Amino acid sequence: MLILPISAMTLFVSLPEGATAQLAIAEVIKAGIKKVIKAIDLKIQRLQNQTIWLQNAQKTLENQLSKLKLTEIADWTDRQRNLYKNYYDELWKVKSVLTYYHRIKEMTEKQAAILEEYRTAWQLFQQDEHFTPEELAYIAKVYTGILEASVENIDQIILVVNSFKTQMSDAARLEIIKEASNRMEENHTDLKQFNRENALLSVQRAKSTDETQRLKEIYGIDD
Secondary structure (H helix, E strand, O other): OEEEEEOOEEEEEOOOOHHHHHHHHHHHHHHHHHHHHHHHHHHHHHHHHHHHHHHHHHHHHHHHHHHOOHHHHHOOOHHHHHHHHHHHHHHHHHHHHHHHHHHHHHHHHHHHHHHHHHHHHHHHHHHOOOOOHHHHHHHHHHHHHHHHHHHHHHHHHHHHHHHOOOOOOHHHHHHHHHHHHHHHHHHHHHHHHHHHHHHHHHHHOOOOHHHHHHHHHHHOOOO
């Protein structure tokens, strides 16, 4: 049973046995990624609008400040000073959150790239007569492990998104982002290396020069 939290929802998906398991995992992750990217896009749009409003308010205040005489500045009330300070504090918070969301979106799109890498290669390997059913089963098993690791990456992304509703510190958010980003890079590197090794194996099993060239073109092997 795979449990994948998506925003306020939780998906419960029964995974099948055997070589098709990773296909089910991939579909769940793909659906989750789409929801996360859409939610992040909406957040970014709102935050950008809020940032523009605050920046305009900041400029207005700065213009007013530049017109004041030194004696008038000295006579500011606490309320006026706090209002000016609050604008800056709020602007800093919005920009900080906006930076987080942009970073999270980059990570989510990276996760989508991992899925695309998997789907393209898996389709080619399944159609490649140079692999035995046993070898395809092994490839499927490796993919399952990588995709299950991807579920954890998605969980971490959602945790950071939801953390803005809690009292999580910036340091904690940055640590989660850093760890998830590192795992994504490892997953992507491992997946690309695994796919290349299998592609080279298929090329080595070619029975003619023409077949070798054809397979290299199919798998995008230059050397």
